[in-house]
Amino acid sequence: MRRLPARADYDPAVAYRLFDEAVMCHVGYVLDGVPYVIPMLHVRADDRLYLHGAAGNRTLDAVVSGAAVCVETTLLDGLVLGRSAYENSVNYRSVIAFGQGRPVEGEDAKRDAMTLLLRRLLPPGRLEDVRALSPRELARTKVIELTLAECSVKVRRGPALDDRRDLDAPVWAGEIPFLSVLGTPRHDGAGRTDIPAPAFPDGWAGPPNPR
Amino acid sequence: MRRLPARADYDPAVAYRLFDEAVMCHVGYVLDGVPYVIPMLHVRADDRLYLHGAAGNRTLDAVVSGAAVCVETTLLDGLVLGRSAYENSVNYRSVIAFGQGRPVEGEDAKRDAMTLLLRRLLPPGRLEDVRALSPRELARTKVIELTLAECSVKVRRGPALDDRRDLDAPVWAGEIPFLSVLGTPRHDGAGRTDIPAPAFPDGWAGPPNPR
Numbered sequence: 230m231r232r233l234p235a236r237a238d239y240d241p242a243v244a245y246r247l248f249d250e251a252v253m254c255h256v257g258y259v260l261d262g263v264p265y266v267i268p269m270l271h272v273r274a275d276d277r278l279y280l281h282g283a284a285g286n287r288t289l290d291a292v293v294s295g296a297a298v299c300v301e302t303t304l305l306d307g308l309v310l311g312r313s314a315y316e317n318s319v320n321y322r323s324v325i326a327f328g329q330g331r332p333v334e335g336e337d338a339k340r341d342a343m344t345l346l347l348r349r350l351l352p353p354g355r356l357e358d359v360r361a362l363s364p365r366e367l368a369r370t371k372v373i374e375l376t377l378a379e380c381s382v383k384v385r386r387g388p389a390l391d392d393r394r395d396l397d398a399p400v401w402a403g404e405i406p407f408l409s410v411l412g413t414p415r416h417d418g419a420g421r422t423d424i425p426a427p428a429f430p431d432g433w434a435g436p437p438n439p440r
Numbered sequence: 441m442r443r444l445p446a447r448a449d450y451d452p453a454v455a456y457r458l459f460d461e462a463v464m465c466h467v468g469y470v471l472d473g474v475p476y477v478i479p480m481l482h483v484r485a486d487d488r489l490y491l492h493g494a495a496g497n498r499t500l501d502a503v504v505s506g507a508a509v510c511v512e513t514t515l516l517d518g519l520v521l522g523r524s525a526y527e528n529s530v531n532y533r534s535v536i537a538f539g540q541g542r543p544v545e546g547e548d549a550k551r552d553a554m555t556l557l558l559r560r561l562l563p564p565g566r567l568e569d570v571r572a573l574s575p576r577e578l579a580r581t582k583v584i585e586l587t588l589a590e591c592s593v594k595v596r597r598g599p600a601l602d603d604r605r606d607l608d609a610p611v612w613a614g615e616i617p618f619l620s621v622l623g624t625p626r627h628d629g630a631g632r633t634d635i636p637a638p639a640f641p642d643g644w645a646g647p648p649n650p651r
Contacts, residue, residue: 252516255512256477259470259473262470264510265536266512301466303464305463310638313572313577314571314573319463319561325476327474350530351528352521355611362524362526363526396630396632397632398632399635400566400570402627402628406623407623408622415615415617416612416614417613419599420602426612
């Protein structure tokens with residue numbers, strides 16, 4: 230597969246939109262010289278990401294140590310088929326950002342960050358329908374604020390860049406889009422069973438792209 | 441969101457199956473003490489992943505330096521809705537592996553690795569229908585073999601673990617699956633236009649899960 234003709238973009242606003250579209254990010258940090266990459270849910274506000282984990286989760290200590298952290302997320306948009314083995318690719322949008330993490334302290338600040346995250350992930354109105362976070366639950370939650378100091382976006386779009394000599398090959402060439410959709414909700418079998426499954430109002434199509 | 445009741449599994453066979461299902465991985469490495477995470481396509485063979493890039497891509501030098509590399513991939517299976525703000529989650533399958541990279545040298549070895557990768561990503565039979573990789577194209581491609589020395593899998597499945605006191609809440613609770621599907625193929629408008637789009641034979645549903 231050939232070198233992707235992707236263009237780098239260092240505009241933070243472009244990077245922020247990608248973080249807003251992706252449901253998950255991949256957080257890299259260094260511990261004793263060894264690289265670690267862990268998947269996390271995130272929400273962005275201005276130039277910051279909020280992440281969370283269990284209060285007892287020691288893995289997150291390295292993320293809030295003040296050392297450099299790398300956070301990456303990638304949306305795969307489609308498979309690109311060309312007319313040679315070389316000219317195949319994927320279309321994607323990817324962001325790599327560097328920043329520093331710090332713990333969010335205090336019940337109110339933690340509740341604010343978790344509310345941002347939950348509003349982003351849950352169906353509209355859901356947060357109003359369920360029991361609110363209790364002080365004890367917030368105490369059990371570690372919340373991290375990651376300030377994005379430097380962002381780099383790469384995007385590959387469009388068809389393969391076939392060599393002119395391959396254009397007459399008797400094969401179809403183009404792009405096959407990847408789509409993310411929601412399946413049929415499955416009730417958990419507990420509690421009340423007389424309540425219909427969520428109808429995903431206002432065209433809600435699930436949380437940001439699960440890829 | 442509560443601490444995920446995910447169970448860790450250190451069986452390499454379980455980790456290998458996850459790498460086989462995911463189309464993309466996230467490769468972490470350290471350069472001058474700074475962590476980097478980059479998205480890459482991969483294919484697995486035994487205890488090794490094969491990655492690739494352009495021959496001139498300096499980013500990959502750190503991956504083949506022999507220093508420790510971390511490679512992570514995560515499949516998101518669904519959104520878990522509980523009866524409180526706290527008891528929401530995502531179901532996922534994730535693997536984190538550590539290993540060492542080395543460059544694959546020699547035209548034949550590079551062709552073998554790229555053929556493995558292409559067979560995994562392209563529709564069945566496609567590789568036989570297009571022009572094969574030329575020696576010049578292989579020379580322009582850097583191929584990396586990453587030996588997986590240590591793997592850790594985490595899986596979260598099932599509904600939310602609602603507190604008994606929340607079970608009578610008048611809300612629906614359960615899981616909403618995330619699905620990945622293929623969209624309608626878009627021809628690139630070049631070359632021959634009399635060839636029908638691929639029909640995805642043998643139940644082929646796209647390359648491994650694009651999430």
